Amino acid sequence: MRMENFTLYAVLLLLPAYWLTRRNVRLNNMLLLLGGYGLYSWGHLNWGLLLFLLSALDYFITKQAFPRTKLRKAALIFSLLVNIGVWLLFKYGASMDDGWLANFGMPLGISFYLLRKLAYLLDSYRGRLSQPLRFTDYALYVSFYPQIFSGPIERPEQFLSQIRQPRDLSWQRIARAFPLLLLGLFKKMAIADNLEIIVNRIFRLDLPSRLLFAAGSLGYAFELYADFSGYTDLSRGAACLLGFETSPNFDHPYLALTPQDFWNRWHMTFSHWLRDYVFFPLRRWMLQAAGRRRGWADWAAPILTMLLSGLWHGTGWTFLLWGFYYGLLLAITQVSGWGKVRAGAWPLKIISWGVTFTLVVAGWGIFRAPDLPWLVNTCLHAPWGASGNNRITLLAVMPMILVYTLPLLLLALAEHSGRARRIIEPVVYALLASVLVIFAASGLQDFVYTAF
Numbered sequence: 001m002r003m004e005n006f007t008l009y010a011v012l013l014l015l016p017a018y019w020l021t022r023r024n025v026r027l028n029n030m031l032l033l034l035g036g037y038g039l040y041s042w043g044h045l046n047w048g049l050l051l052f053l054l055s056a057l058d059y060f061i062t063k064q065a066f067p068r069t070k071l072r073k074a075a076l077i078f079s080l081l082v083n084i085g086v087w088l089l090f091k092y093g094a095s096m097d098d099g100w101l102a103n104f105g106m107p108l109g110i111s112f113y114l115l116r117k118l119a120y121l122l123d124s125y126r127g128r129l130s131q132p133l134r135f136t137d138y139a140l141y142v143s144f145y146p147q148i149f150s151g152p153i154e155r156p157e158q159f160l161s162q163i164r165q166p167r168d169l170s171w172q173r174i175a176r177a178f179p180l181l182l183l184g185l186f187k188k189m190a191i192a193d194n195l196e197i198i199v200n201r202i203f204r205l206d207l208p209s210r211l212l213f214a215a216g217s218l219g220y221a222f223e224l225y226a227d228f229s230g231y232t233d234l235s236r237g238a239a240c241l242l243g244f245e246t247s248p249n250f251d252h253p254y255l256a257l258t259p260q261d262f263w264n265r266w267h268m269t270f271s272h273w274l275r276d277y278v279f280f281p282l283r284r285w286m287l288q289a290a291g292r293r294r295g296w297a298d299w300a301a302p303i304l305t306m307l308l309s310g311l312w313h314g315t316g317w318t319f320l321l322w323g324f325y326y327g328l329l330l331a332i333t334q335v336s337g338w339g340k341v342r343a344g345a346w347p348l349k350i351i352s353w354g355v356t357f358t359l360v361v362a363g364w365g366i367f368r369a370p371d372l373p374w375l376v377n378t379c380l381h382a383p384w385g386a387s388g389n390n391r392i393t394l395l396a397v398m399p400m401i402l403v404y405t406l407p408l409l410l411l412a413l414a415e416h417s418g419r420a421r422r423i424i425e426p427v428v429y430a431l432l433a434s435v436l437v438i439f440a441a442s443g444l445q446d447f448v449y450t451a452f
């Protein structure tokens with residue numbers, strides 16, 4: 001099994017020793033820190049060394065340089081340049097280098113722990129962190145291994161406050177963790193891994209029909225949701241067993257009524273990070289610089305923010321196009337007043353949901369495309385595929401996609417079943433456990449977002 005899939009097993013392995021030391025917070029945290037570094041360095045000692053050096057640099061700067069007025073700004077800029085520079089080096093340099101950098105490999109989770117580190121630096125600089133930290137506490141915040149590979153991206157103060165407190169073990173905590181673990185495994189193994197097979201075959205075609213490309217985009221939308229939200233469920237369940245309450249990352253994103261509503265529901269900790277550390281400061285600076293001509297900030301700020309999101313996700317032109325696409329949608333939502341549809345009548349809401357869902361699926365098609373020439377060629381030159389072999393392929397693919405996405409709908413209905421939830425949910429989770437037994441033989445494949 002690949003290293004990034006060891007997280008759940010590492011938690012379960014450390015659990016007995018961890019809970020035996022729970023009354024000694026410092027020893028408890030040290031055990032968790034060593035376990036996290038041991039997991040992250042498994043087979044890649046250099047990754048753990050890089051994580052330690054970057055964490056030590058940040059901690060030294062926040063403790064020694066930030067309290068000195070004359071050094072604060074220069075120290076912040078230096079630390080930001082080092083962290084972002086290292087990330088750019090591995091994100092973009094490793095793919096073009098055939099020497100030591102390629103042999104070092106792309107450190108898994110670097111894009112995620114980078115954002116945690118930047119949040120800590122910026123919050124420390126602004127004086128938002130209320131208590132001084134030990135290095136071990138900060139290192140644990142950065143390297144907390146249920147989250148290091150794919151998030152969620154916890155805010156410093158929210159997570160650090162839990163590090164300082166003793167954790168409790170109770171049946172109530174186990175009862176909260178078990179459904180999350182079961183749900184995460186089901187989403188990943190029964191839905192995402194099977195949709196991935198269908199989606200990969202479509203996007204590996206040289207020139208799929210436009211309707212087949214649309215079907216592949218629809219399948220990828222649910223594959224990505226099941227995969228990433230499944231990882232989040234596993235992460236939250238594992239963290240719960242360790243005594244931590246962590247942030248949810250998804251809130252039924254495909255029920256969103258506008259593109260802005262979608263990003264308030266999808267990868268929420270990342271969306272909030274972009275909003276608070278990029279969009280708001282960028283828009284504030286643009287408004288100050290624009291003087292009376294402020295309208296351009298409503299367009300430029302969301303577009304630049306989402307271009308940064310595309311850059312964070314990947315190195316290809318398709319990611320930048322995807323970022324521009326969503327930035328433009330967010331700008332249109334703000335300027336046109338589309339967001340006010342949430343207070344409108346039900347027919348208007350249904351239409352808005354349909355338009356938003358179509359735009360979101362189209363965006364995932366851009367995101368998943370192998371490269372920009374393939375995407376342009378498929379969109380402009382491929383046949384529609386409503387007849388002949390293309391229609392037969394489409395009729396074979398669509399039912400399979402719908403079958404694998406149906407459980408997500410049933411899970412959502414069970415969650416919102418009101419008073420009947422107490423009866424329905426145990427039945428649903430019993431069915432999930434039964435289905436998992438069937439899919440367990442296929443093993444657990446890589447999570448999609450570990451590649452970003």
